[in-house]
Amino acid sequence: MPENQHRMKTRVLKGTQNPYFDEIFTVYGIAANKLREHSLHLAVLGFDRYSRDTILGESIYTLGTTDDLINNNEKRSVTLPLRGRDEISExxxxxxxxxxxxxxxxxxxxxxxxxxxxxxxxxxxxxxxxxxxxxxxxxxxxxxxxxxxxxxxxxxxxxxxxxxxxxxxxxxxxxxxxxxxxxxxxxxxxxxxxxxxxxxxxxxxxxxxxxxxxxxxxxxxxxxxxxxx
Missing domain, CATH: 2.60.40.150 (C2 domain)
Structure with a gap:
C-alpha cells in the first residue's frame, strides 16, 4: 500500500486453525526514502471453491515503524494482531x-x-x-x-x-x-x-x-x- 501494485498469495492449507506456511515473498522497486510511505496489508481468508472467499482477519503494518528496517537492512520479525473487517456505514x-x-x-x-x-x-x-x-x-x-x-x-x-x-x-x-x-x-x-x-x-x-x-x-x-x- 498505498498503490496496491504488488499482490501475493500463499497456498491454501486445508482443515486447520493453526496454519504454518513457511513462504517467502519479495517486493521490488521501493526506494529506501519512500519506505516510510508504504505499508503491508495482510488479509487472511477462508477458501471457498464455490463462492467468494471469507475474510477471517486483517492487519496493516507500516514499514516505517522501525529504523532498523530502513537504515540497517536488518531482518525483523513481527507478530501482527488480526482484526475483523469493521462494518463501515460510509x-x-x-x-x-x-x-x-x-x-x-x-x-x-x-x-x-x-x-x-x-x-x-x-x-x-x-x-x-x-x-x-x-x-x-x-x-x-x-x-x-x-x-x-x-x-x-x-x-x-x-x-x-x-x-x-x-x-x-x-x-x-x-x-x-x-x-x-x-x-x-x-x-x-x-x-x-x-x-x-x-x-x-x-x-x-x-x-x-x-x-x-x-x-x-x-x-x-x-x-x-x-x-x-
Missing part, C-alpha cells in the same frame, strides 16, 4: 430499483434503473460501473443476473429488467425468505474487477413487503449503496 452513492411480484407466474421482475453519485477512484478517476444482482433464499444465493457496463461515469443509467423465477415447489409462503443483493463493480480489463459497494434489499424492506402484497404492481425506490464488507 455510502457510495445511490441506485434506483424497481420491483414487481407476479403471483400467476410465481416470478419477480427486478429492474435496475440508474445510479448516482458513485465515488471517483483516486488514481483512475471515473469508473466503468456495472452490477451483479443476486436473489437469495434464506441468505443463500439462488440466481444471478448481470447488467451491461457503462463507461466513465458516476451517474450510470441502466434501465435493465431481469426475471427471477421461484424454483418449483416454492409458493407465496416462501416470499418472506427471499431477499436481494446488488454488487456494484468497476470493470477493469487489466486486473480483477473492484467492488464499489453493495445494496441489500432484505425480506422485511418496505419496498419488497409492498411488492408481495400488491401482485403485478411495479414499485420503485432509491437505495443507498454501502461500502462492501
Amino acid at each position: 455510502t457510495r452513492g445511490e441506485c434506483l430499483v424497481s420491483m414487481a411480484y407476479n403471483r400467476q407466474s410465481n416470478s419477480i421482475n427486478f429492474a435496475l434503473m440508474k445510479m448516482k453519485d458513485l465515488p471517483r477512484d483516486s488514481t483512475v478517476g471515473l469508473a466503468d460501473p456495472y452490477a451483479k444482482i443476486y436473489m437469495l433464499y434464506n441468505g443463500q444465493r439462488m440466481a444471478r443476473h448481470k447488467t451491461a457496463t457503462k463507461k466513465k461515469t458516476t451517474d450510470p443509467t441502466f434501465n435493465e429488467s431481469f426475471a427471477f423465477e421461484l424454483p418449483a415447489g416454492h409458493t407465496t409462503h416462501d416470499l418472506d425468505k427471499i431477499s436481494f443483493q446488488i454488487l456494484v463493480l468497476n470493470k477493469d480489463g487489466v486486473t480483477r474487477n473492484e467492488i464499489i459497494g453493495q445494496v441489500n434489499v432484505d425480506a422485511d424492506s418496505e419496498q419488497w413487503v409492498s411488492c408481495r402484497s400488491q401482485s403485478g404492481k411495479q414499485i420503485a425506490e432509491w437505495h443507498r449503496i454501502m461500502k462492501y464488507v
Whole structure:
C-alpha cells in the first residue's frame, strides 16, 4: 500500500486453525526514502471453491515503524494482531430499483434503473460501473443476473429488467425468505474487477413487503449503496 501494485498469495492449507506456511515473498522497486510511505496489508481468508472467499482477519503494518528496517537492512520479525473487517456505514452513492411480484407466474421482475453519485477512484478517476444482482433464499444465493457496463461515469443509467423465477415447489409462503443483493463493480480489463459497494434489499424492506402484497404492481425506490464488507 498505498498503490496496491504488488499482490501475493500463499497456498491454501486445508482443515486447520493453526496454519504454518513457511513462504517467502519479495517486493521490488521501493526506494529506501519512500519506505516510510508504504505499508503491508495482510488479509487472511477462508477458501471457498464455490463462492467468494471469507475474510477471517486483517492487519496493516507500516514499514516505517522501525529504523532498523530502513537504515540497517536488518531482518525483523513481527507478530501482527488480526482484526475483523469493521462494518463501515460510509455510502457510495445511490441506485434506483424497481420491483414487481407476479403471483400467476410465481416470478419477480427486478429492474435496475440508474445510479448516482458513485465515488471517483483516486488514481483512475471515473469508473466503468456495472452490477451483479443476486436473489437469495434464506441468505443463500439462488440466481444471478448481470447488467451491461457503462463507461466513465458516476451517474450510470441502466434501465435493465431481469426475471427471477421461484424454483418449483416454492409458493407465496416462501416470499418472506427471499431477499436481494446488488454488487456494484468497476470493470477493469487489466486486473480483477473492484467492488464499489453493495445494496441489500432484505425480506422485511418496505419496498419488497409492498411488492408481495400488491401482485403485478411495479414499485420503485432509491437505495443507498454501502461500502462492501
